[in-house]
Amino acid sequence: MTIAPDTPKPSLLGFTVPIMALSGALAGYVVGTAKGHVPAGIAGGAIAAAVLAVVLATVVPQRSAGRIGAAAVFAALGALLGGVAGAVVGVLAGLVLSWISYWLATGAYRAGVPVYATAGEVLWHNSFRVICGLIFFFLIAPIIIVLPLAFNAENFFTFTPKMLALDPDGYSLKHFKDFLSNPDWTRPLKNSFIIAPLATIISVSLGTLAAIGLSQSHVPGRRAIMAILISPMIVPLIISATGMFFFYSKLGIWMEDSLGLSKDFTGYVKVILAHSVLGIPFVIITVTATLVGFDRSLTRAAANMGAGPVRTFFKVQMPLIMPGVISGALFAFITSFDEVVVVLFVGSASQKTLPWQMFTGLREQISPTILAVAAVLVAFSIVLLTTVELLRRRSERLRGMSPT
Secondary structure, three states, X not given: OOOOOOOOOXXXXXXXXXXXXXXXXXXXXXXXXXXXXXXXHHHHHHHHHHHHHHHHHHOOOOHHHHHHHHHHHHHHHHHHHHHHHHHHHHHHHHHHHHHHHHHHHOOHHHOOOOOOOOHHHHHHHHHHXXXXXXXXXXXXXXXXXXXXXXXXXXXXXXXXXXXXXXXXXXXXXXXHHHHHHOHHXXXXXXXXXXXXHHHHHHHHHHHHHHHHHHOOOOOOOHHHHHHHHOHHHXXXXXXXXXXXXXXXXXXXXXXXXXXXXXXXXXXXXXXXXXXXXXXXXXXXXHHHHHHOOOOOHHHHHHHHXXXXXXXXXXXXXXHHHHHHHHHHHHHHHHHHHHOOHHHHHHOOHHHOOHHHHHHHHHHHHOOOHHHHHHHHHHHHHHHHHHHHHHHHHHHHHHHHHOOO
C-alpha cells in the first residue's frame, strides 16, 4: 500500500491505542465466550491489543518483524489457553491485530482518500470497505464451513470436540473413500459427467449462434426474442420443470414407440435436452457481452478478401469471442452439473445425478458422505470460476487490441 509523504500521522495514545483496544476487546469477547469468561476475555483482549499497539509503534517499526513477533507471542498465549487449537487462533489473532496496528499508526487508513478529506469522509471510506468485507464473509462463510466438516472422523454433521482441539484422531478421509468406492455415489457421479458435458455442447452450439444472430441490428424483434431465450433464467425452476415434464414425457414415448429406443436411452436424451434449455441463456448472455466490443470491420475485411461466412466465423470472429463462449460453456456446465429439480421431474432412477443423490441422502439416510461430496464440488466450482475470471481478463485484453 502506497502512502503519500504528506499523509498526517495519527496520535498514538489518542487514536491508535483506543481503536486497538476496541479491536482486542472484540477478539477477547469471542475467546471469552468460548471459555465461559466473557468479562475477563474482553479486558484481557483490550489490554493485550493496546500494549501491542504501543510496542509495535515505538519499538518495532519494521512491519515484517513486528507481525512475526506478534504472531509468535499470541500463539504462545493461545497455546496456554487452548492447546494446539488455541495456538492456531493466536497466530491468526496476532497477524490480524498487528496489521491493524500498523495500518492505524502509519496513517495507511487514509491512503485511499485525498489528503484534504475530512474525518467523516475517511470514516465512511473505511466503513464502506468493512461493510463490503462483511458481505463477502456472509456469502462465503456457509461454503467454507463445509470443508473441515468433510474430514470429520465421526458420522456427524457438526464439529466434534476432537476437531475443535485439532486432534489428528478427529479427522479422517473415510467419507471421501466412501464417495469414491460406494456404487450409490459413483453411479450418480458417472451420470453427471455424462449429462453435463453433452448438455453443455448443445447449449454452446445453439446459444452462440443465437447470440451472433441477435447481435445483428437488422434482426426484427430481437429484444422480444432475447427475452424469450433467457426466460429459463427468470421463470421459477419448478414451473419450468413441470412444463418440461409434460413435453419430454410425450417426446420419450414417441422415441420409444416410433424409433424403438430403450427407456434408459430416452431418459438420458430428455435430461440432456432439458439441461440444455437451462444452459442456453448463460451462453447467450456471455457471448452477447463479448460481441459488444467486437470490431465488425474485421468481418467486412474478411469478406472483401474473399472469405465466405463460415470461414470468416471460424477464422476471424470465433477466436475473438472464444473467451465469452468458454465462459458461457462453464456456466452451462455448472448449471447442468448442480441441477436437481428438473432431473427429478424429467429423469428416472437410471439418470440419477450427483445432486439428486445428495438430496436423497439428506432426506432419507443422512449420509455424512454428503459433506465430502460438497467439499469436492466446492473445490471444483472454485477451479471453474477461476477459469472464468482468467478468460474474462483475456477478453478485456483482446478488446483493448481492437481498433475500436
